[in-house]
Amino acid sequence: MTGQVFLASRNAAKLVELRRILEPYVPGVEVLGLDDVEPYDEPAETEPTFEGNALIKGRAGVAATGLPSVADDSGICIDELNGMPGVLSARWSGVRGESAAQANNRLLLAQLESVPDERRHAEFRCAVVCCIPGGEEYLEIGVMRGRVLRAARGGGGFGYDPIFAADGYDASTAELTPGEKDAISHRGKALRSIAPAVAEALAAT
Secondary structure: OOOEEEEOOOOHHHHHHHHHHHOOOOOOOEEEOHHHOOOOOOOOOOOOOHHHHHHHHHHHHHHHHOOOEEEEEEEEEEHHHOOOEHHHHHHOOOOOOOOHHHHHHHHHHHHOOOOOHHHOEEEEEEEEEEEOOOOOEEEEEEEEEEEEOOOOOOOOOOOOHHHEEEOOOOOOOOOOOHHHHHHHOHHHHHHHHHHHHHHHHHHOO
């Protein structure tokens, strides 16, 4: 079984991650990103929840491409900050573009500078949807608990990975191998949960 699935993202690391997780379910699967399809008006992420924003993107993707469309919204939720940045994670610092991740990390570390280690608890949350031509929609949630480190470590991953260590790990998630991260990450959990629905949708096309 082979097929194409659309991921509503330009993030190359996310495309590789989805392909890696889907491959056992759909050998030879082709994951297309926003740069691989005809441009369309991407909707604003206006919902206050990860689930709502993921659905906005997934519905726009399936309408524009006609392909089974996967979309996610995720972020880091800091206990000490009452769950923030949450859905604002990607734009927490107000910086856009390639330098946003570093700016976001610097700001968050500065905001938590005086917070002792025992109160630096946090979690990554991810909502993943798969919208199928015809109207079916699937939604899965993944959570990875851990803590915010005091300095960025590691060159892997993306986003807040360099400043976050999952429960039971001394290494940041940016220091883990792709396989190690997939096994415990919020996105990996959600993608594995939704992968059978994606495979079923591809089998029906």
